[in-house]
Amino acid sequence: MDVKSYLSGYAxxxxxxxxxxxxxxxxxxxxEIRPSFSVSxxxxxxxxxxxxQEHFGCGTIRPDRSDxxxxxEVRSVDDLVERVIPHFEKYPFLSDKEQDFKKFATICRLxxxxxxxxxxxxxxxVDLAFAMNPSGARKYAKGEIKL
Amino acid sequence: MDVKSYLSGYAxxxxxxxxxxxxxxxxxxxxEIRPSFSVSxxxxxxxxxxxxQEHFGCGTIRPDRSDxxxxxEVRSVDDLVERVIPHFEKYPFLSDKEQDFKKFATICRLxxxxxxxxxxxxxxxVDLAFAMNPSGARKYAKGEIKL
Numbered sequence: 001m002d003v004k005s006y007l008s009g010y011a012x013x014x015x016x017x018x019x020x021x022x023x024x025x026x027x028x029x030x031x032e033i034r035p036s037f038s039v040s041x042x043x044x045x046x047x048x049x050x051x052x053q054e055h056f057g058c059g060t061i062r063p064d065r066s067d068x069x070x071x072x073e074v075r076s077v078d079d080l081v082e083r084v085i086p087h088f089e090k091y092p093f094l095s096d097k098e099q100d101f102k103k104f105a106t107i108c109r110l111x112x113x114x115x116x117x118x119x120x121x122x123x124x125x126v127d128l129a130f131a132m133n134p135s136g137a138r139k140y141a142k143g144e145i146k147l
Numbered sequence: 148m149d150v151k152s153y154l155s156g157y158a159x160x161x162x163x164x165x166x167x168x169x170x171x172x173x174x175x176x177x178x179e180i181r182p183s184f185s186v187s188x189x190x191x192x193x194x195x196x197x198x199x200q201e202h203f204g205c206g207t208i209r210p211d212r213s214d215x216x217x218x219x220e221v222r223s224v225d226d227l228v229e230r231v232i233p234h235f236e237k238y239p240f241l242s243d244k245e246q247d248f249k250k251f252a253t254i255c256r257l258x259x260x261x262x263x264x265x266x267x268x269x270x271x272x273v274d275l276a277f278a279m280n281p282s283g284a285r286k287y288a289k290g291e292i293k294l
Contacts, residue, residue: 001238002149009156012195013188041160045243048159091148096192 007055008091010048015039015097017104019129020138021145028117029147033125035108037084038073046070056083080108096133103128119147154202155238157195162186162244164251166276167285168292175264176294180272182255184231185220193217203230227255243280250275266294 016038024032037059041049049061049072059074074084085105092098107125115121123146130142163185171179184206188196196208196219206221221231232252239245254272262268270293277289 001155002152003241005149005152006156006159006238006241008148009153009158010160011156012153013157013161041242047242051241091153094150094153094198095188095194 003051004055004087004091007048007052008088008093011039011052011088012093012095012097014041017097017100017132019104019107019125019132021126021129021140029119029122031122031145033107033111033116033122033129034075035077035080035104035111036073036075037080037104038071040064040069040071043068043070056087058083077108077111081112085109100132103132122147150198151202151234151238154195154199155235155240158186158199158235159240159242159244161188164244164247164279166251166254166272166279168273168276168287176266176269178269178292180254180258180263180269180276181222182224182227182251182258183220183222184227184251185218187211187216187218190215190217203234205230224255224258228259232256247279250279269294 018038019033019035022032022034023030026032039049039052043063046061049070052072053059053061056074056079058076058079059072061070061072063069064071074080085108088101089105093101107128110116110121110125116125126142126146165185166180166182169179169181170177173179186196186199190210193208196217199219200206200208203221203226205223205226206219208217208219210216211218221227232255235248236252240248254275257263257268257272263272273289273293
């Protein structure tokens with residue numbers, strides 16, 4: 001039994017790579033870009049979420065506002081680039097989720113390099129994010145965000 | 148990367164062990180017991196279901212009646228006992244799903260031995276099935292089934 005492969009399999013079904021955009025006066029281009037990796041689970045069986053937290057050594061577990069589940073979530077771009085993304089590159093998804101993951105990894109690395117603070121990098125990130133499988137409703141349309 | 152561990156991780160989140168009971172004149176005690184292992188997936192990404200089918204060498208993939216998903220399902224008790232159960236014993240669940248799985252394995256093995264055709268074995272199976280985490284609504288209450 002290989003726990004790292006198990007976690008990738010679990011995340012293939014239950015994990016979510018998400019990049020959201022929020023208007024922000026604090027950010028130079030007027031938008032905050034927030035990438036996250038999350039996994040949800042019924043409250044009565046949080047074991048696998050704790051395994052993710054222990055394995056990655058980062059992220060939080062908390063009740064999801066929307067329903068009776070717990071959610072493990074990593075939002076720190078540094079943690080995503082240094083801990084989460086290398087795991088899924090070594091133990092890759094065996095479904096189409098791999099395509100979303102690759103776009104997500106590119107976005108996080110562009111952000112690590114500060115490219116999201118340039119118009120060109122920002123627009124590249126928007127294009128990549130909107131090419132990902134949407135996980136739930138988007139607050140803004142692509143045309144509203146691109147600069 | 149270990150695909151077998153990956154499949155167990157995937158099944159921890161998305162798999163379902165189910166034992167249903169249907170009234171049947173063809174069965175000696177008046178009830179048909181139907182155990183099944185199933186995994187669902189959005190129609191646009193059936194890859195992991197095909198991996199389950201290939202790895203187990205049994206089961207069917209077909210559209211789920213209730214929604215826009217595909218479902219991989221193994222219903223044959225022989226296939227469950229010879230192919231599915233040994234996999235999950237070698238690559239066990241790391242969550243509480245393991246408890247359900249053990250009850251499911253006991254039920255399938257009792258059926259393989261023909262014990263479901265005795266009143267004692269039948270009642271043992273009913274008790275085990277109703278101690279499992281219910282996956283969806285049950286058609287009959289436990290008291291309606293026990294002999």
